[in-house]
Amino acid sequence: MTEKIFASVDNEKTIIPDDNWYGFKKIPFHVTPDSQMVFNHRRYEEAFSALQYGIFQGKGFIVITGEVGAGKTTLVRHFLSMIGDSLRCAVIFNTGLEPRELLCAIAEDLGIEKDRIAGAGIKEIIDAVNAVLLEEFERGRMVAVFIDEAQNLSIESLETLRMLSNLETETEKLLQIILIGQPELQKTIAKKELRQLRSRVAVTYHLMPMDCEETFAYIKHRIELAEPDRKVEFTRxxxxxxxxxxxxxxxxxxxxxxxxxxxxxxxxxxxxxKDIVETVIEGFAHLDSPPDSSGRISIMRIVIVFIAFCVLLFGIFRAVNLKKVEKNIDASVNNEERAEIISPLRKLLTHYNITASKDFDAMKLSAIASTTGLKLFNVKLSSASIERLRLPALLIPGNAILSNSEPALITDIKNGVWKIESLERGELSLEISMQNVEVSYLVPDRPYFARILRRGMRGEDILSVQKNLFKEKLLLNEPNGYFGNGTVEAVRKLQREFFLREDGVIGPETMLAIFKVSFEKKK
Structure with a gap:
């Protein structure tokens, strides 16, 4: 049999037999991770956002866990394929290493010559890594170390990573360490011997499996990407x-x-x-266990997670003082009355002159927005900051304010009273006493929404910000891509206008303020 060979995004060879009856251009269901075949189901997007937030907000230690085969390695490869040159990375796959061997592997992956650290002790290797981190900091680039299969790391190796995380300036961490592993990793980190490391973990996320609807969409998505010559589909x-x-x-x-x-x-x-799938499963029944059976989620585990979630949600609700001020549509309102309410999602798009069909839903929001140069930007802000920015924002499903299953739109905030529109509860006016709220904004798809920007940095994201500040006559000098004193002063002027902290640093609030004064004027 002759074979056709195609190069995948991960530089592996994909072999398609010539007598492949469906005529696939790629193998649709390869067991090895392929970032070109990614399916962005809800939990995957949440994990990606957690990873992105933890790294670019400089949180230091990030832990991503998931069952065997849940998509953790795919997540990392996908993330690395998306970040471009804004991040320098070391990726470690061999976790059966002693502390010194682990440090050497990290150092070599960061470009430190092997001869330079040959025979060096742990302190000397850390010093060499620190020199690279300071060099990248001067260039305005962040550095991250990804460690896959981290559940196999010894306690000694994890403690060595904690020592490595001590490398920092007076204001921020120089190194972001991302531990990716199976659920056992969380148990290891919870051990008494690692309490110092545990206290430094700022972001954690457990990548859950897909539900039935997502599984249906996943199979369809993979088949479409494989570009078959014949129509092929799995029945419901x-x-x-x-x-x-x-x-x-x-x-x-x-x-x-x-x-x-x-x-x-x-x-x-x-x-x-169904008969074909039953035949496949019967074939696996002759094995002692199904393939990657450790990936199956027990009913008891689901129950425990659900109970924990309910307890957490109840605690959050106690922190929220909800006072109904105006009209509230009762939950018993009939479907005909609900249909008269304009979808908050469609209303948000209308604000940016984007037209969406009546059957438009949340799953299509990012895709529609991207066609006009916008993207969703998730951020946790204080109520006061959201009020100052006065930009339409979404409350994501399951938030602590409404516990809604559909996104709700914040249309206005004044003197602590929020005006919210929800398909489920109609138009509401609520007094909110929460300090911080997680919201989503539609923002321009610009590089400066990827990391915190400050004095001394260089890059295309700096240049993009400077062009906006120059256009608004806040920056006096010509944009040059370097965050110098002139840019600091321009940022402070903008922060003064929005009653933000005048620190000259471009964090999430200042990024949104730049959007407010520049991009919104084009509407």
């Missing part, structure tokens, strides 16, 4: 069976779907029905 019943067997774990889904397509090709069927 067959997808439900795949989900039931896999527990929503992507790697197990891939294994089952791949075998199902093999059978489908043999019988030349464009439809993968």
């Amino acid at each position: 019943a067959s997808t439900e069976l795949v989900y039931k067997y896999s527990g929503g774990i992507p790697r197990v889904i891939n294994i089952v779907a791949d075998q199902a397509l093999l059978i489908g090709a043999d019988i030349q069927s464009e439809t993968i029905d």
Whole structure:
């Protein structure tokens, strides 16, 4: 049999047999991670946002966990493919290393010559790494170390990483350390011997499996990206069976779907029905356990997580003082009355002169916004900051204010009273006593929304900010991409206008203020 070879985004060879009946250009269900085949389901997007936030906000230690095959390595590869030159990275896959070996691996991945650290002790290696970090800091670039399969690290190696995290300036961490591993990693970090490291973990996220609807969309997405010559689809019943067997774990889904397509090709069927999937699963039944069965989520674990979530939600609700001031649409309102309410999502897009169809939903928001140069920017701000910015913002589903399942739109805030529009609860006016609220803004897809900017940095994101400040006559000098004294003063002027802290640093609030004075004027 002759074979066609295609290069994937991860520089691996994808082999497609010439007699492939469906005519796929790529293998749709490969078990190895491929950032070109990413499916952005809700939990994956949350994990990506947590990773992005932790790194570019300089949080220091970030922990991402998930079951075997949940997509952790894909997440890291996808993130690394998206960041460009704004971040210098070291990626460690071999975690069966002693402390000194681990430091050497990090140093070499950061470009330190092997001869320079040969025979050096731990302190000398850390000093060499510190020199690289300071050099990158002067260039305005952040540095991150990604450690995959981190659950295999010894306590001694984790303590060495904690020592490495001590490298910092007076104001920020020089190194971001991202630990990626299976749930056992959380148990290891919880040990008494690692209490100092545990206190430094600022961002954690557990990547959960997909639900049944996401599994259906995932299979369809992968098939479309593989570009078949023939139409091929999994029926709803067959997808439900795949989900039931896999527990929503992507790697197990891939294994089952791949075998199902093999059978489908043999019988030349464009439809993968329940009988075909049952045949695949029966084949796995002869094994002691299904492929990557550790990826299955037990009912007890789901119950425990659900109870913990309810307790947390109850605690948050006690911190919120909700006082209804104006009209509130009762939950018993009929569907016909609900249809008369304009979708908050459509109203937000209308604010930016973007038209959306009536069946538009939250899943399509990012895609529609991106066609006009906008993107969603998730940020946690104080109520006072949100009021000062006076930009339409979304309360994400499940927030502590409404506990809504659909996004709600903040249309105005004045003297602590929030005006909110929700499909589920109608138009509300609420007094909010929470200090910090997580909201989403539609912002321009610009590089300066990727990291905190401050004096001494260089880059395209600095240049982009300077052009906006220059256009608003806040910056007197010509934009040059260097964050010098002139840019600091221009930023302080802007912060003064919005009653923000005048520190000359461009953080989330100042980024949104720049958006307010520049991009919004084009509407």
